[in-house]
Amino acid sequence: MKTVNHHPDAAMLVEFSAGTLDTAASICVSAHLHFCNKCRSELLRLDQVGSQLMSETEPYAVGEQLFENVMAKIDAQPEDLERTNRLEDVGSSKSTDEYFPLAVNKLIENTAEEFSWRHMSASVDVARVKTGQKDYEVALHKICAGGKTPRHGHSGKEFTVVLKGSFSDEKAVYSEGDFLLREPGDEHQPMGAQNGECICLSALASPIKLSNPLGFLMKPWLRINPM
Numbered sequence: 188m189k190t191v192n193h194h195p196d197a198a199m200l201v202e203f204s205a206g207t208l209d210t211a212a213s214i215c216v217s218a219h220l221h222f223c224n225k226c227r228s229e230l231l232r233l234d235q236v237g238s239q240l241m242s243e244t245e246p247y248a249v250g251e252q253l254f255e256n257v258m259a260k261i262d263a264q265p266e267d268l269e270r271t272n273r274l275e276d277v278g279s280s281k282s283t284d285e286y287f288p289l290a291v292n293k294l295i296e297n298t299a300e301e302f303s304w305r306h307m308s309a310s311v312d313v314a315r316v317k318t319g320q321k322d323y324e325v326a327l328h329k330i331c332a333g334g335k336t337p338r339h340g341h342s343g344k345e346f347t348v349v350l351k352g353s354f355s356d357e358k359a360v361y362s363e364g365d366f367l368l369r370e371p372g373d374e375h376q377p378m379g380a381q382n383g384e385c386i387c388l389s390a391l392a393s394p395i396k397l398s399n400p401l402g403f404l405m406k407p408w409l410r411i412n413p414m
């Protein structure tokens with residue numbers, strides 16, 4: 188496994204472990220965990236700390252009815268089961284595309300026949316995926332080898348995880364598994380590596396502003412469309 192150089196920060200992993208991180212960010216963290224042994228170990232440690240805290244809590248007696256109500260609620264929440272299986276999940280992926288993390292393949296399956304690649308510019312194709320939440324647009328971006336994307340600024344947060352290949356911007360080269368967080372005010376121009384296409388997962392919070400004078404040609408960059 189290649190070395191991953193860019194990771195979610197400690198606060199995000201803590202929230203992910205506690206189950207309080209929002210959906211779009213959690214999807215990106217899951218995708219990163221597929222590639223990153225370091226964060227998987229850290230998450231395991233956080234999960235153990237969490238269960239240790241639970242086991243140290245003083246038990247107290249509850250009525251039979253309350254116990255049954257709680258059990259019924261747990262049974263009614265399939266996402267809790269998914270969370271329990273999370274650590275096994277992130278390590279394996281077989282179904283839709285063998286190099287994608289399972290979380291990504293599940294999104295593609297969930298989007299079903301609406302999943303399709305569309306040209307965003309000469310060098311970039313985009314395929315949106317359904318997540319069922321409204322705050323972020325989650326999509327796969329494919330940059331062709333050596334392809335330039337339009338220079339743009341961010342007015343909201345964007346999480347990106349490299350799933351295949353690599354790309355670079357003014358600051359660094361990002362390879363498989365790398366996790367990037369763009370903050371409002373960041374401006375950059377990603378470029379695909381020369382040696383092959385690059386596929387990224389991204390979750391975009393709010394419209395980005397084009398700083399390229401030809402920006403008006405890139406309408407899809409200007410708005411988000413959560414599915």
Ligand SMILES: [Zn+2]
Pocket residue numbers: 191193194195219223224225226227
């Ligand atoms: Zn990591």
